[in-house]
Structures are given as structure tokens and as C-alpha cells.
Amino acid sequence: MPGYELFGAEERKEVNDVLETGILMRYGFDGMRNGMWKAKELETEICKTFNSKHAQLVSSGTAALTMAMSALGIGAGDEIIMPTFTFVASFEAVISVGAIPVLVDIDETLTLSPAAVEAAISPRTKAIMPVHMCGSMAQMDELKAIADKHNLLLLEDACQAIGASYKGKALGTIGHAGTFSFDFVKIITCAEGGAVLTQTEEIYRKCDQFSDHGHDHMGKDRGADLHPYLGYNFRISELHAAVGLAQIRKLGQFLELQKRNHSIIQKALSAVQGISFRVIPDPAGDTGSFLSFFLPTEEMTREAIAELQAAGIAGNFYWYDNNWHYIRKWQHLQNGSFMSRLPEEQKKQVMHYSNLAFPASDAIMSRCISSSISLLWDENQAAERGAKIAAILNNVIAKHNITA
Ligand SMILES: *Cc1c(COP(=O)(O)O)cnc(C)c1O
Numbered sequence: 001m002p003g004y005e006l007f008g009a010e011e012r013k014e015v016n017d018v019l020e021t022g023i024l025m026r027y028g029f030d031g032m033r034n035g036m037w038k039a040k041e042l043e044t045e046i047c048k049t050f051n052s053k054h055a056q057l058v059s060s061g062t063a064a065l066t067m068a069m070s071a072l073g074i075g076a077g078d079e080i081i082m083p084t085f086t087f088v089a090s091f092e093a094v095i096s097v098g099a100i101p102v103l104v105d106i107d108e109t110l111t112l113s114p115a116a117v118e119a120a121i122s123p124r125t126k127a128i129m130p131v132h133m134c135g136s137m138a139q140m141d142e143l144k145a146i147a148d149k150h151n152l153l154l155l156e157d158a159c160q161a162i163g164a165s166y167k168g169k170a171l172g173t174i175g176h177a178g179t180f181s182f183d184f185v186k187i188i189t190c191a192e193g194g195a196v197l198t199q200t201e202e203i204y205r206k207c208d209q210f211s212d213h214g215h216d217h218m219g220k221d222r223g224a225d226l227h228p229y230l231g232y233n234f235r236i237s238e239l240h241a242a243v244g245l246a247q248i249r250k251l252g253q254f255l256e257l258q259k260r261n262h263s264i265i266q267k268a269l270s271a272v273q274g275i276s277f278r279v280i281p282d283p284a285g286d287t288g289s290f291l292s293f294f295l296p297t298e299e300m301t302r303e304a305i306a307e308l309q310a311a312g313i314a315g316n317f318y319w320y321d322n323n324w325h326y327i328r329k330w331q332h333l334q335n336g337s338f339m340s341r342l343p344e345e346q347k348k349q350v351m352h353y354s355n356l357a358f359p360a361s362d363a364i365m366s367r368c369i370s371s372s373i374s375l376l377w378d379e380n381q382a383a384e385r386g387a388k389i390a391a392i393l394n395n396v397i398a399k400h401n402i403t404a
Contacts, residue, residue, distance in 0.1 A: 002184075002185050002186070002187075002189070002374075002375070003186065003187055003188040003189045003247045003250070003251075003254060004184055004185070004189050005374060005375045005376050006250060006253075006254065006375055006376075010246035010249065010250065011242075011243050011246040011247065013246070014038065014242035014243065014245050014246045015239055015242045015243060017036050017038070017242060018036060018038060018238045018239055018242050019239075020034070021033050021034045021036050023036065023238065024237050024238050024239055025235075025237065025238060026038075026039035026040070026057075026235060026236065026237070026238055026241065027212065027215075027217070027222060027235075028221065028222055036238070038238045038241040038242040038245055039057050039236055039238060039241040041241075041245055042057060042241045042244050042245045042248065043055045043056065043057055043195075045245060045248050045249070046180075046195055046197070046248065049170075049248060049251065050170035050172060050173055050197065051169075051170060051173065052170065052172070052173045052197040052198070052199065053198070053199045053200075053201075053204075054197065054198050054199070054200075054201070054203075054204035054207075055195050055196070055197050055204075056195060056196045056204060056207035056208055056211060057193060057194070057195050057211075057236045057241060057244075058193070058194045058195065058196070058211050058234040058235070058236055059192060059193060059194065059234050059235060059236050059237075059240075060181065060183065060192055060193065060194045060234075061089060061159040061179055061180065061181025061182070061183060061186075061193075061194035062089040062092060062093055062181075062194070063194055063211075063234040064159075064179040064180065064181070064194035064195055064196045064234075065089060065090065065093035065155075065157060065159075065179050065194075066093040066096050066097060066234075067196055067207050067210050067211055067232075067234055068155055068177040068178075068179055068196045068198075068203075068207070069093060069094065069097045069099065069127075069155065070097055070206070070210055071177065071196070071198075071203045071206035071207045071210060072127065072153050072155065072176060072177060072203065074094075074097055074099050074126050074127055074153070074155075075097055075098050075099060076098040076099070076343070076346070077098070077099070077100065077124060077345065077346070077349075078098075078099040078100065078124065078125075078126035078127070079099065079100045079102045079122060079124045079125045079126060079349075080094045080099050080100065080101055080102060080125075080126065080127045080128075080129050080155075081102045081104055081112075081117050081120050081121070081125060081127070081128045081129065082094070082101055082102065082103060082104070082112075082128075082129040082130075082131065082157075083103070083104065083105075083106045083111060083112045083130070083131050083133075084103050084104065084105060084106055084326065084327040084358050084361040084365075085106045085110055085111075085131075085133060085319065085325060085326050085327075085361065085365060086131040086133065086157065086325065087131070087159070087160075087324060087325055088324055088325075088330065088333075089159070089181075090129065090131055090157055091103075091330075091333060091354075094129075095338075095342070095346070095350060098343070098346060099126070099346075100124075100346065100349040100350055100353060101350065101353065101354070102120055102122075102125070102353050103327055103353055103354060103356065103358070104116040104117055104119070104120045105358055105360040105361045106360075106361050106364060106365075107279070107360075107364070108276075108278060108279045108294070108364060109136075109137075109138065109139060109278065109279045109280070109281060110133050110134065110136070110278050110292060110364070110368070111130055111131060111132065111133055111136075111137070111138035111139070112128070112130050112131075112138050112139070112143060113360070114139055114142035114143055114146060116360070117143065117146055118146055121146075121150055121152075125150070125152055126152065126153060127152055127153035127154065127155050128143055128146065128147050128152055128153070128154050128155070129155045129156075129157055130143055130154075130156055130157065130175075131157040131159075131160075132156065132157065132158045132160060132161035132164060132171050133160055133161075134160060134278075134289060134290040134292055134370050135160060135161055135164060135187065135258075135286065135287035135288065135289030135290055136161065136164060136278065136280050136285075136286045136287065136290075136292075137161065137164055137165075137166045137171055137280070137281055137282060137285055137286075138156075138281070139281045140166045140167075140174050140281070141167075144174065144175075147175075153175075153176050154174070154175035154176055155175055155176060155177050155178070155179075156171060156172050156174060156175040156177070156178035156179070157178075157179055158171040158172035158178045158179060158180055158197075159179055159180060159181035159186065159194070160181070160186065160187070160289070161187075161287060162180050162182075162186065162187040162188055162251070162287070163187055163188075163251050163254070163255050163287050164285050164286060164287045165282070165284075165285035166281065166282050166285050167282055167285070168285075170197075171285070172197045173197055173199065176198065176200065176203065177196055177197065177198045177200075177203055178196070178197045178198070179194060179195065179196055179197070180194060180195045180197070181193075181194050182194060182195070182240075182244050182247075187251070187254065187255075187287060187289060188244065188247035188248055188250075188251055188254065189243065189244070189247055190236065190240040190241060190243045190244035190247070191240055191243055192240060193236050193240045193241070193244055194236075206229065209227075209228060209229055209231050210229065210231040210232065210234070211231065211232070211233075211234040211235055212231060212233065212234075212235055213227070213231045213232065213233055214227035214228065214229050214230050214231035215227060215231070216228055254375055255287055255288070257375045258287060258288040258289055258373050258375060259286075259287070259288040260288075260379070260382075261288070261373045261374065261375075261377050261379075261382040262286075262288030262289075262291055262373045263288070264379060264382040264383050264386055265291050265371065265373065265382055265385060265386040265389070266291055266386075267386065268383065268386025268387055268389070268390045269291070269293060269386060269389060269390050269393070271390060272390050272393045272394055272397070273394075273397065274295070274296055274393075274397040274401075275293045275294060275295055275296075275393060275397075276293065276294050277291070277292070277293050277294075278292035278293065278294075278368075288373055289372065289373055290317075290370040290371060290372050290373060291370070291371045291373060292368055292369070292370040292371070293368070293369060293371075294364070294367045294368055294369075295367050295369070295393070295396070295397070296367070296397070296400075297367065297400070298320075298366040298367055299400075300367075300396050300397060300400055301318065301320075301366065301367045301368070301369060302318075303396045303399075304369060304392060304393055304396045305318045305369060307392045307395070307396060308369075308389065308392055311388065311392060313385065313388055313389060313392075315371060315372040315374070316369055316370070316371050316372075316389075317369065317370045317371075317372065318368075318369060319365055319368060319370065320362075320365045320366045320368070326361075326365055327354070327358060327361070328358075328362070328365075330354065333350070333354045334351065334354045334355050335351075336350065336351045371389065
């Protein structure tokens, strides 16, 4: 998934434009900036690339999630339904606005199980937050139908799925709001950065204000702005936006390389009897940033991971043991390890929901390996990697079939 692999002259040129003027801030200093408005330009480019009416840049994907929730009016006591497999940022943002992350099972799409979502709806539910993990998509038709039926907000965490689509629509543009992350390991990077996409003018306006201390950006200068709401400083800098501008122009090339290498490796692994692939609701919209597959048992999966490591084949992730991505290891959430005091009711609810058992998710995640796809492999290198991984999987499975 990483855009940093193809960092080069284009990024340096955009950053240099900003360094030449010395105006590193996205607002104001009109006379001194020599026509350079990198953040504005990147927002325009995001709208064009993903066919979105609005986009608001911020300093990170986590900031984008927090801001989207605030702009959507998600706050104290509201329950947000989200998946057991995500990144810590998703529940950090929910807790930061005073809301309760209600974790529910995933299915073999590695994203929200629509049945689990429906079962978790309570009178306090305010939003459903699908997380489009590892470059691919949630079951958006089903989730949208549930959201519509129960009059809930739909907030897409598309931080890992920039450039993915579902039935022709860019992920992040389907829900009431969607978020991107441009941190250093995402599909495109600004070094650090994020964005909220929305098709609703009012939500966009609130994001624009929230990210800059509530400034309405209608005054002749910053001192003359009004502040309809309280905000924060979630601004992106011109230097970061400049990097993103070069990267978004290369997104098409990144996706082409990723999809090519993904399909070469998938072809090699298709010959392995006994594994199955992650279910992709709309295969045409997959970014190809990971190839995720399932072995028959947890034991075989652990053996395969160990063998891949022993063979020096990097980039194979076993999320089940990962401290960042799966509920099983989020001890700080389960124990309520907060630096400052949360309202008692929020803390009680957070600990209740995060300590539930998730046998259905465990059964999937304990058998899942996600193999990351590099932009730097040529076709031969991708084929060679695919063959090596396939040989290891074949060995592990054969050994168990003999002993069984
Ligand atoms: C990276 C990521 C985020 C947060 O993005 P940052 O820019 O690192 O703050 C949120 N959600 C998911 C699913 C992510 O992968």
C-alpha cells in the first residue's frame, strides 16, 4: 500500500515551490505566497479524483475521524458501531468525542458483518462506521440499507482504501462522510495528513471551521473571521499538502502496479489446495494493496507465518497477534487505561463493550494472513515471491494432511 516507495522528483518539486515562498501555512499571507495554495489545490484534486463534492484536509487520519464525528453531531453517550478488526485510531476518535465504540464481528470480507451490525443496534446507536481494511471494501449496499432503515449515520473509515471503489463510487464518498489518512504507510502519503470527504455542504462547512479553531473563513483577514462553533487546530501545513499533491497525481500509476502484482501473486496462491481468499464485495474496486487469505486452522496459520519469516519473506501480517489492529490485544482499551478521567458512564460503557467475547471474529482472524503488495516488484519478482509463498503454504498443509 505504500506511496512512499515511489517518492521522487515530483514530490521534491512541489515541496520546493513552498520552500521558495517560505509561506508554510495554508491560510492568509496572500501577497507573499506567490500564488501557491498547495492545501487548496490538493482539496480540489481530491474532489476531482474521487468525484466528491467536498474535501477538507487535516493533519492526520485520526484528526479526520474526530472532526467528521464532530461535524456529524456525534457526541456524549452516542454509540458508534464499528468492527473488531480496525486500527486503534478508529476507537480513539470515538472516545475523544465522548461517544461509545460498540465493537461487532467481522465476516470473511474482513469488514463489518451486516448481521452483527443489525444485532448491535440499540436506542443509543447514532452511527455505523465501516472500516475498509487493507485496501478493500465493506458490504456497502447492506450497511447503507441498515443505516437508512434505522435512521443512522454512515461514516466510512477509508483511511486504508484510498482509490478503492464500490460499484463505481469511491470509498469515502458513499456514507454521510468518509475519511482518508495520508500517513507515511498509506496508499498515498503527505508524511502526515488526512481528509474528510462529504457530499453535504453543511458537514463540509463545519469541517472547514472545526479544523481551524472555528474560523468561518469569510472575513477579509483571519482577525475578521467569525467563529460560529468551537473548533480545534487540526490544520495541515503547506509542506505536507505539497507532498500529497505530487502523490495524488501518481495514484493511478500506484494502483496499476499494485493491481498487477496483486493478481500475479493471487494466481500463484490459487494453486494451493486448502486456502481461501478474503471475500471482496466488488473485486473491480479493490486497490490490491494486500492479498489476504485463510488457512484451514489457526495451528497451520501460525506455522505458515513462522515458515514465511524463517524463509525471509517479509510483509506477511498475522493481525490476530497484532497490538494495533485487532480487539484481542487492545488491553489499554479493555482495561480502561486513560490518562485523564473519562465521565463515569462513558468509561463503564467503553469497558463493557470492549470486553465482550468475539468468537466469530476470532475464528476468521486466527486463520488470516495478509500479504502486502509492493509497488517496486517487477513481474518476475512478484511471480517469484508468489511461488515461494505457495510452496510454503503447500508444505504446511501437506504436513497436516499426512498427520491427520
Ligand atoms: C491509518 C489509519 C487511521 C489513522 O490515520 P493516521 O493518519 O495515522 O492518524 C485510521 N483508520 C485506519 C483504518 C487506518 O489505517
